[in-house]
Amino acid sequence: MGCALMGTLRIQPARFGALGSTAASGSWNHFDLQLAFYALALAIVGVLMAYTNSQGAPLESGSVFTRGLMWLAIALVLFTLAAAFDFRWLRTLAWPIYVGNLALLVLTLVIGSGTGGVSRWVTLGGLQFQFSELAKILMAIVLANYLSGRRDKLKSLTTILGAAVIAGPPLALVLLQPDLGTSLVFGAMLFGTLFLVGASARWLLVAAGLVMAMLPVAWEFVLKDYQRARLISFLEPAADPLGSGYQLIQAQIAVGSGGLFGKGLTNGTQTQLDYLPVQATDFVGATLAEELGFVGGVVILLLFSALLWRVLLVGWRSRDTFGLAFAGAVASMILFQLLVNFGMVMGIMPITGIPLPFITHGGASLTSIALGLGILQSISMRQGRQSW
Amino acid sequence: MSDIALGETTPRTPLWPRFAVFGVIILLVVGALGARLFTLQIANGGYYAGLARGNSLTLQPVRSARGLVFDRTGRQLVDNVPTFAVKIRPAELPLAERPQVVARLATLLDMPASEITEAIDSAAGNRFELARVTGDVPTDVARIIAEQRLSLPGVEIAVEARRNYLFGPLVSQVLGFTGSVTPEELEALGSLGYLNDDVIGKQGVERSFEEVLRGSYGVEEVERDARGEVVRVRRTLADPEPGNSLELTIDVDIQADAEKAMKWAMDIVGLERGVVIVMNPQTGEVLAMVSLPTYDDNLFARGIDSQQYQDLLEARGGPLKNYAISENFPPGSTYKLVTGAGALADGEITDQTKLVSRPYLTIGSTKYYEWNRQGWGPIDIYDGFGHSSDTFFYQVAGMLGMDRLAYWGDQFGFGTRTGVDLPNEVPGILPTTEWKQRVFNLPVYPGEVYQAGIGQGYDTFTPLQVLNAYTAMINGGDLFRPQVVRRVLAPDGSVVQDFEPDLIRKLPIDPDVFRIMRQASRRVLTLYHTYNLVDLPLVLGGKTGTAEFGVRDAQGDLRYHSWFVGFVAKDPEKRASDPNGMQTIARDDSELAVLAFAYDSRTRGNAATEVVKYFLQMHYELDVDLRLRSLLSREPSP
Incomplete structure (x- = not known):
């Protein structure tokens, strides 16, 4: 993969000149088919998982499967619209977007609902929507715009601090829901984006060190009891096999019992007999591994790798810092969520509510990623433009 | 970095280390996840598959x-x-x-x-x-x-x-x-x-x-x-x-008659407990086994509550116990069967031997009384058994001695569980010199031999043991294991197992001895020892027992149980050619033996005999009623 990436990197610059200028409508010739293919493949796997998690009645209205299909359709439309949309307008709209983003997150806190005294979802027309998912993409836009504006001072500490100040309010609002997982995603996106655009490695290290140093404080003052219990049970799942450790143990059994080829769709005993908790959402990775096996799991990992490669490639090819930063944010988001969610179901990451991109059933997650990838396509299609 | 910002035409070459690092991180993440996937699914797949099966399959x-x-x-x-x-x-x-x-x-x-x-x-x-x-x-x-x-x-x-x-x-x-x-x-x-x-x-x-x-x-x-x-x-x-x-050996009709007969006497006398057992002496089959008071087993099947159970535990007479097999009682004069048959078998006496029955015998300064305190003068085994003479059997027991008497008791099955196919059977107590030494660390005194000879003293047995011993005498010497189950049937009704008569032993006694004892049993009736029982239009023999137990009351009287063991000849009609029924009763083919045991029955007459009489009247559907209610009045009788 590394070699492939490097090989591609050497070839691509030669083509830039030839591609020349592109009209504001963009060039569909520069639509990244591979990126779209990998994303669609992953989204289809997600729909398969929705099918298998429909409790034996996938075709009934309102089943996980039919809703998954509906969200996939919405996501495809959003993706296409975003690709057609000239991403340069986003720079103009960045600050309204930022304010709107904060407003949605505040709205979530005020009227949102969730299980166990949290407010994560806003119900609109019978559909639950998690604005914190959308907030990731919106923040990526604002962040990319900010970094683009500071393209001459990327190495300075002020840039890092400024980016942190921009990411701070939405992160804090998400943390208040409380949704530690999503706020961690925000943090990872911030860090990954700054790293990729070439921010001062020294100051990034210092910042990382500071975050590490803050962990004990966070343990004491930020984490809720259930979050602490999850972390403890992550470190020692057998300590409370029917309590916090239950999900971890059952998830690992699900994954492990999948074997090489898996038990087949809808045949996973752990999934179908409800041993596996929240199998359609947080633990969908376990269902996948149980029913599709090692082969299925490796295919998913390869699809993610290929997608990330295409995302980074858009960043590499883009002629301005906005595209670079946006690609870095999207790649960081996907990579972090993949690591934490898939790692969680296999017992190497603590339990958090972070969705597995594409696969986890949930309209907000899928449509937000579609939006992000659509913007990336827009960047890819208009990368030939030399000026605003 | 200005080249980037301006660099619409410039490759991002200066940033390639950052991309490389990012790429490496992707590889590390995907590699770690893949490795973990491999560990769980391939390396330990079997283990987790087992856990999943254990989860869902039981x-x-x-x-x-x-x-x-x-x-x-x-x-x-x-x-x-x-x-x-x-x-x-x-x-x-x-x-x-x-x-x-x-x-x-x-x-x-x-x-x-x-x-x-x-x-x-x-x-x-x-x-x-x-x-x-x-x-x-x-x-x-x-x-x-x-x-x-x-x-x-x-x-x-x-x-x-x-x-x-x-x-x-x-x-x-x-x-x-x-x-x-x-x-x-x-x-x-x-x-x-x-x-x-x-x-x-x-x-x-x-x-x-x-x-x-x-x-x-x-x-x-x-x-x-x-x-x-x-x-x-x-x-x-x-x-x-x-x-x-x-398929039980029990016949519900016989069981009902037996229960009815015993209940009748119990109600009149106010008896606490009563047992009736009916057996076929030829096979050891138990045709009826009544132990009163009793309980409704549906209470238990439905799930008895603690109050009901407590009530049963405390009820008069103790209804939860089967007194036919689960408790020992002194056999009284019914035990004279063992004393008489043993002495005949050992040649201590013959049926010609006459011994003088008298008001009492003396050992040292202790008097051992005849039950009527008079005696009947010189009598043989027939009259001795017929009158149930205590002094006659004291002498016979003395001839045998404690251990020889115990030997014959053991041969008749006393002191050992009969092996009936029911739970909670007790073995009884058959004293020997060794037993006396072991339990009391004392020798057997001559008076105790007398007591043992008439079924008193330490001897205590279950009603089933008493009846089973009689069936061996009735059938000519075969001691069977009593059975309450006859056959095991498959759900389709076919016979899985047929329980044949189960011989415990053939008694080492000449058949003539048993004939003598059967005829002596007949004499019990013909001597009117059992009042009008002889008037039943059936030829039967039997033996009464009056067994003292407990301690003497203020008047110096002991409480006692009454027993009766009877057996009806196979062809029981009375014949002119055999006016006393002695020829008929001499045969060893009787198929009906019945025992009644009335606990603590201080009545004028022998309550158990009246129960057997009533039972036989019902069982043979006789159109006579010879029951003597007057005998059931609560009066001390000698």
Whole structure:
């Protein structure tokens, strides 16, 4: 993969000149088919998982499967619209977007609902929507715009601090829901984006060190009891096999019992007999591994790798810092969520509510990623433009 | 970095290390996830597959239908009725909710909360197995409980088969009953496939033939979801085999007559306890076994509550015990069979030998009285037995000595369990010099030999032992093991096992001796020792017993039980050619022997004899009624 990436990197610059200028409508010739293919493949796997998690009645209205299909359709439309949309307008709209983003997150806190005294979802027309998912993409836009504006001072500490100040309010609002997982995603996106655009490695290290140093404080003052219990049970799942450790143990059994080829769709005993908790959402990775096996799991990992490669490639090819930063944010988001969610179901990451991109059933997650990838396509299609 | 910002035409070459690092991180993440995936699914796949199977697949027993019980004429005595039972899976009942759930159940089931708690806590096995709270729950209550599943976590309604004893108290002492298996029983039987919430035979043939009746449970592999609900049956590993049925030797009609006869006397006298046993001397089959007072075994089958059980425990006479086999009583004069037959067998006397019966015998300064304090002068074994002369048998016992007497007692089966196919039989006490030495560290005194010779002193036996000894005399020397079960039948009615007469031993006694004793038994009647019993239009022999027990009261009188053992000749009509019936009774082919035992019956006459008389009148459908109520008045009699 590394070699492939490097090989591609050497070839691509030669083509830039030839591609020349592109009209504001963009060039569909520069639509990244591979990126779209990998994303669609992953989204289809997600729909398969929705099918298998429909409790034996996938075709009934309102089943996980039919809703998954509906969200996939919405996501495809959003993706296409975003690709057609000239991403340069986003720079103009960045600050309204930022304010709107904060407003949605505040709205979530005020009227949102969730299980166990949290407010994560806003119900609109019978559909639950998690604005914190959308907030990731919106923040990526604002962040990319900010970094683009500071393209001459990327190495300075002020840039890092400024980016942190921009990411701070939405992160804090998400943390208040409380949704530690999503706020961690925000943090990872911030860090990954700054790293990729070439921010001062020294100051990034210092910042990382500071975050590490803050962990004990966070343990004491930020984490809720259930979050602490999850972390403890992550470190020692057998300590409370029917309590916090239950999900971890059952998830690992699900994954492990999948074997090489898996038990087949809808045949996973752990999934179908409800041993596996929240199998359609947080633990969908376990269902996948149980029913599709090692082969299925490796295919998913390869699809993610290929997608990330295409995302980074858009960043590499883009002629301005906005595209670079946006690609870095999207790649960081996907990579972090993949690591934490898939790692969680296999017992190497603590339990958090972070969705597995594409696969986890949930309209907000899928449509937000579609939006992000659509913007990336827009960047890819208009990368030939030399000026605003 | 200005080149980037301006660099629409500039490659991002200066940033390639950042991209490279990012790429490496992607590789590390994907590699780590892939490695973990490999570890779980390939390296340890088998282990986790096993865990997943253990999660969802469990072996579940399939209960078999318990076998039925019929009497010897084919009448069904027990039925299996489907009923609702309430069970609790303790693991699914959170401790915090337990008080509310138990209280709610107690209200619904109308039973004390303490009993529900006890049922949960005393259940054997692990917390994931069902504990049975109660059975025979009314349908509407069962429906309410089933509908309130959510507020009654861990509580389940199960359909189970309950025993319905069609004749209730009439045959309960033989039939017994089933009940919930106790933790101790489960401990002992666990390997035999008994379940936490299983039922098991507790008494009677339900217990002694538990293995036959139970059949064998099947096993099926079922898939359960995380809530423990069975989703589907994957495969059947073993089909359940219904239990086999029993055909008893008991005849319900004979049983009913025997019970009626004893109840009649008990009501008049106010007796505490009574036993009637009817046997076929030719086979050892028990045709009736009545022990009163008794209980309704349906109480137990339905699930007896603690108050009912307490009432039974405290009821007068102790209805839960089968006094025919589970308690020892002094046999009194019925034991003179052993003394007489033993002395004849040993040649100490012949049927010509006459011994002088007198008001009393003396050993040292102690007088050993004749029962009527007069005696009958010189008499032979016929009259000695006929009058039930104590002084005659004191002398005979003296000739035999303690151990020879005990030897013959042992030969007749005394002091050893008969081996009847019922639980809780006691062996009795047959004293010997060795026994006396061992238990009391004392030698046997001559007076004790006298006492033993007339069935008093230390000798105590069960009514069944007494009757069984007589059947050996009646049939000419075969001591059979008494049986209450005749055949084992398969569910389709075919015979699985036929219990042949089971000979314990052939007594080493000349048949003539038994003939003498049978004729002597006839003499008991012809001498009017048993009042008008001889007037029954049947040829029968018998022997009375009056057995003192306990301690003397203020008047110096002892309480006593009365016994009577009778046997009817096979062809019992009286013949002119045999006016006394002596020829008829000499035969050894009688097929009906009956014993009555009246506990603590201080009556003018022998109450047991009246019971047997009444029984025979009913059994042979005689159109005479010779019962003498006056004999049943509570008066001290010598």
